[in-house]
Amino acid sequence: MTGKIRTAVDDGVVRSRMGGPRLPVSHGRWSLEVRGDEIAEIRFDGVHLLRAVRPVVRDRDWNTVPVTAVAHELLDGGSTVVAWLRFEADGIAYEATVHLRLREDELSVDFDGRALVGFERNRIGLVVLHPAAEAGRAVEVIHTDGRVTATSWPTDISAHQPFRDVAGFAWTRDGVTATVILAGEVFETEDQRNWTDASFKTYGTPLSIPFPVAVPAGATCHQALRITATGHASRSSVDSDGDRLTIASEVAGSMPSISVGAGLYPPPNRVPELPARFETVLVELTGDHARWAASLGSAALQADAAGAGLDVRIVTAEEGAVERCVADLVGLPVVRLGVFDPHRHISTPGLWRALREGVRRHGLRVELVGGTRAHFTELNRQIHDIPTDVPALTFGITPQMHATEVPHIVDSLGVQRTVAENALRLAQGRPVLVGPVTLARRFNAVATTAAPDPAVEAQRAVDPLQGTGFTAAWTVGSVASLAPTGVAGLCYFELFGPRGIVSPDGTPTPAGRVLVELARLRGRPVLRCAGPVDVASLAVTTADGGAIELFVANLTATPRTVTVIGPGTGRRTVNLDGWSVERTALSTAAR
Numbered sequence: 001m002t003g004k005i006r007t008a009v010d011d012g013v014v015r016s017r018m019g020g021p022r023l024p025v026s027h028g029r030w031s032l033e034v035r036g037d038e039i040a041e042i043r044f045d046g047v048h049l050l051r052a053v054r055p056v057v058r059d060r061d062w063n064t065v066p067v068t069a070v071a072h073e074l075l076d077g078g079s080t081v082v083a084w085l086r087f088e089a090d091g092i093a094y095e096a097t098v099h100l101r102l103r104e105d106e107l108s109v110d111f112d113g114r115a116l117v118g119f120e121r122n123r124i125g126l127v128v129l130h131p132a133a134e135a136g137r138a139v140e141v142i143h144t145d146g147r148v149t150a151t152s153w154p155t156d157i158s159a160h161q162p163f164r165d166v167a168g169f170a171w172t173r174d175g176v177t178a179t180v181i182l183a184g185e186v187f188e189t190e191d192q193r194n195w196t197d198a199s200f201k202t203y204g205t206p207l208s209i210p211f212p213v214a215v216p217a218g219a220t221c222h223q224a225l226r227i228t229a230t231g232h233a234s235r236s237s238v239d240s241d242g243d244r245l246t247i248a249s250e251v252a253g254s255m256p257s258i259s260v261g262a263g264l265y266p267p268p269n270r271v272p273e274l275p276a277r278f279e280t281v282l283v284e285l286t287g288d289h290a291r292w293a294a295s296l297g298s299a300a301l302q303a304d305a306a307g308a309g310l311d312v313r314i315v316t317a318e319e320g321a322v323e324r325c326v327a328d329l330v331g332l333p334v335v336r337l338g339v340f341d342p343h344r345h346i347s348t349p350g351l352w353r354a355l356r357e358g359v360r361r362h363g364l365r366v367e368l369v370g371g372t373r374a375h376f377t378e379l380n381r382q383i384h385d386i387p388t389d390v391p392a393l394t395f396g397i398t399p400q401m402h403a404t405e406v407p408h409i410v411d412s413l414g415v416q417r418t419v420a421e422n423a424l425r426l427a428q429g430r431p432v433l434v435g436p437v438t439l440a441r442r443f444n445a446v447a448t449t450a451a452p453d454p455a456v457e458a459q460r461a462v463d464p465l466q467g468t469g470f471t472a473a474w475t476v477g478s479v480a481s482l483a484p485t486g487v488a489g490l491c492y493f494e495l496f497g498p499r500g501i502v503s504p505d506g507t508p509t510p511a512g513r514v515l516v517e518l519a520r521l522r523g524r525p526v527l528r529c530a531g532p533v534d535v536a537s538l539a540v541t542t543a544d545g546g547a548i549e550l551f552v553a554n555l556t557a558t559p560r561t562v563t564v565i566g567p568g569t570g571r572r573t574v575n576l577d578g579w580s581v582e583r584t585a586l587s588t589a590a591r
Contacts, residue, residue, distance in 0.1 A: 014470045014557065014579060019405035020069055027079045027102035029229075035405070036069040037085050039100055039109060044229040047176040051129035051199045053225060055111050057087040057094050058123040060212035061447040064402065065089045079103070092119045106228050111184075113221040120212040122205075122448075125185055125223040129192075129199040132415055142168035142179075144186055153200060154191055157422045159380040163189040166202055175234030184223030194377035195401040196419055198411035212448060245531035245574075247539045247548065247566030247586075252484035252528040255540055258519040259311060259489060261436045262299035263496030265458035271305045271496070272506030278519050280311035280335055282436060282491050284373065286342070286443075287454040289321055293328060300332055302495050309335030311491070313373060315342050319354035326358030338369040338394065344382065345374035345445050352387045369394050369433060374445040375401065376419045383426050392431040392488070395423060397478075398441040400463075406470065409439070410555050413477040413536065420485040434482055435491025438499065439463040439471065462498040470579040472510035476553035477536030479518055483526050514551070514581060521549065527566075535562055535576075541588070548586040554578060 020036030029045045042050040057065040070084040079102045087094040096113035111126050134153040141149045144167045154162050166187040170179045185204030192201045204223060205211075257279035264283070283299035285292045296312070303310050310333050314325050322339055329337070339355045341348045347370030359366065370390035372378040379386075379395045386393075397419070399412035423432045436442065440463040443451065451457065465471050475492060482490055492515055494500045501512030508516055518538075527539040527548065536553040552562060554576035564572040568588040576582055 011468075011557070011578075013464045013468055014406060017404065017406045017465065019407060023072060023081070025074075025078065025081060025100070025102070028104050030102045030107055032107075034072065034081055034083070034100070035407075037067045037083065037098070038405075039098075040407075042107065042227070044107075044176050044178065044227075045231070045233045047174045047233050048131060048133075049173070049176070049178050049227065049229065050180075051131045053109050053126060053128050055085065055096055055098060055113070055125060056123060056127055056203075057092070057113075058121060059089065059092060060120040060122060061444055061449055062122055063089070063444070064404075065092050065094065076101075091117070093117045094124070105230060106226060108227075109225045111221070111223045115215045115217055115219045118217045119215055121215050122211045122213070123203060124215070124221050125204040126182075126225055127204075128180065128182070128202040128225065129197075130189075130202065132193055132198045132200065132418070134200065137173065138171065140170040141166060142170065142181070156425070157193045157376070157380060157419065158191040159194075159377075161188050161190050161207070162200075163202075164206065169202075172231075176229055176231045178227060178229045181226045182224070183226075184221070192402065193415050193418055194380055195375050196397055196399055196412040196415045197402055197408070198415050201402075243532055243535065243560050243562045245529060245535060245537050245552065245562050245564045247537075247550070247564065248528040248530070249567040250528045251525045253486050253526045255483055255518070255521045255524045255526055256487050257489040257522050258479075258515055259308070259435065259491040260306065260501060260515065261438075261491060261494040261499075262295070262302050263494040263500045264295050264298060265455045266497060267294075267298040268302070268496040268504065270504070271301045272502075272504075274306050274495075274502060274506060275508075275516055277307040278515075279489060279522070280309045280491070281306055281495060282311040282313065284313045284315055284442075285325065286315040289316070289324075291454075292325060296328065296332065303333060306495060309333045311336040311369075312338070314339040314351075314355070315373065316351070317342055319350055322351060322354040323358045323361075326355070326362055326364065329364060330362055334364065334366050336367045336369055337364070338371075340370075340373045342451070344385075345378050346370075346372045346382045347386055347390055349385075349387050352390065356389075367392065371395055374443075376423060378445065379423060379426060390430070392433060393423060393427045394433040394435070396435060396442065397437040398439065400440055406465075409465075409474065410477070410534070413474070413481050413555070414533070416478055417481040417485055420482050420487050424486055431488035432486075433489040433491070434487050435489070436494075437478060437490065437492045439465055439474075439493075440499075458499070466493070466499060466511070467509045468579070469510045469581075472514050472581050473536065473553035473555055473579050475511045475514045476538060476551050476581050477555060479514075480529070480536045480538040480551075480553075483538065484528065510581070517551075517583060531562070535560075539566070546588055548588060550584050550586055551581060552576065552584070553581045 023034040038054040040052045065087045081100040083098040093116035099110040168181040259280040262283040281303035369392045371393035399409045440461040529537040534555045538551040557578040
């Protein structure tokens with residue numbers, strides 16, 4: 001059983017989301033890349049110090065205002081880079097220059113911005129992204145009054161800001177000692193792993209200061225960052241394993257069930273029979289209660305086509321609406337049921353009691369689930385407000401809470417495993433259901449303005465990447481990260497529509513083909529794999545244990561050949577196009 005799980009791809013869509021041309025910059029022992037507005041992968045003597053430094057403008061609802069790099073200029077023999085930036089959205093126009101200067105043992109970044117029109121903002125200025133790999137590493141936090149706190153980066157995902165009143169950091173890594181000094185604002189740090197970002201983020205304007213803030217036309221902002229570094233890399237270079245993938249005989253976990261969301265905005269005109277047997281079709285009942293019956297009817301038709309049950313998530317602030325909805329579920333193929341507050345995005349005690357009482361009164365035999373319909377962040381921050389008798393916990397995932405560039409979306413894959421492991425820690429033995437997992441966020445959980453109509457919100461959540469081969473490769477990477485953790489179920493995307501995995505004629509998209517194949521492997525042992533970070537791999541044994549079904553995904557645009565080494569398989573080469581997925585069968589018989 002071999003073959004490429006890929007169809008026609010608009011590679012231009014993926015290229016347009018790479019963050020702009022990559023400009024490698026080096027001076028002395030410094031090296032980095034300028035990617036549009038971002039100064040990325042900052043290294044000294046080869047040691048990775050910072051994931052990125054970038055300027056941001058965040059509107060009153062915490063939306064990141066899109067930025068265009070108007071021009072770049074290299075000066076002083078390449079040791080100085082000047083970037084001219086333009087931030088634009090509805091009602092927002094802002095311009096900025098960023099000066100990057102490299103000296104023998106110092107790197108500096110100066111940001112100067114100016115509002116072209118008046119608007120309301122929650123944040124403007126520099127953010128510093130520290131690698132998620134820093135977790136557990138010792139660091140000194142420099143405060144605005146000159147005090148220094150010796151601490152370490154959090155290992156468990158920190159629900160709230162681990163560092164406040166920040167003016168800088170000092171740390172040592174692999175023989176290099178570095179100091180970062182920030183100016184122009186009071187900074188603090190949050191653990192962005194809460195949103196599956198592969199970073200800790202230090203940003204200006206503490207959240208304790210009220211927001212949004214009016215920015216008049218002509219208002220300026222200046223912020224600066226200085227990094228000094230000394231020492232020499234202590235780690236000796238080692239030969240790279242190259243594109244080698246090793247499959248161990250050790251079982252890492254079992255394949256969770258696979259579900260999909262219902263496509264409701266717009267609902268499909270016809271529902272063709274599908275070759276899949278997903279566990280459930282998940283339907284969120286939001287907005288006007290009068291529309292719920294139609295949403296349930298459409299979701300039930302989609303579930304029937306997918307050979308699945310219904311997973312119904314009631315989103316309301318009214319306990320009475322929960323009772324009425326449960327009554328309407330009698331006779332529908334509901335196998336799972338949950339309830340969430342539309343403002344706090346969690347299962348609150350009053351709503352939970354109403355759900356349990358309604359299920360008891362109407363005799364429904366369903367699995368109950370609670371937690372949050374939003375990011376892991378809300379589960380992490382509000383776990384003590386979620387009733388302790390919730391039998392299973394859930395949360396959603398989107399890789400684009402803070403950045404939309406493809407490299408950031410790919411970087412989120414490794415952090416998904418960390419997030420799932422932290423959710424299992426919070427669950428204390430209860431099952432964890434992850435999803436919906438979507439490319440774009442389904443709704444704005446941190447908006448300061450009223451939520452729009454669900455149809456409008458759904459349209460805003462459409463991502464042009466949805467139908468590309470990139471999303472198929474990313475989906476393999478996501479399942480490969482989450483499956484070995486012990487989570488009970490995964491839910492991805494939607495069946496139909498612009499956020500869907502199936503076209504109107506019933507043909508699966510590239511990601512749809514991946515999910516159809518993975519859905520049939522529920523409960524199978526998942527073997528531990530080790531390979532390059534930009535190659536995703538999922539190895540699942542067959543029912544009799546005599547073979548391995550291997551899914552390999554190329555998380556880059558560059559074609560490559562991967563050598564696979566597994567228990568009893570000898571060596572096998574797998575050829576991968578850019579952003580492609582290969583499925584192959586390997587015998588486990590000794591050779």
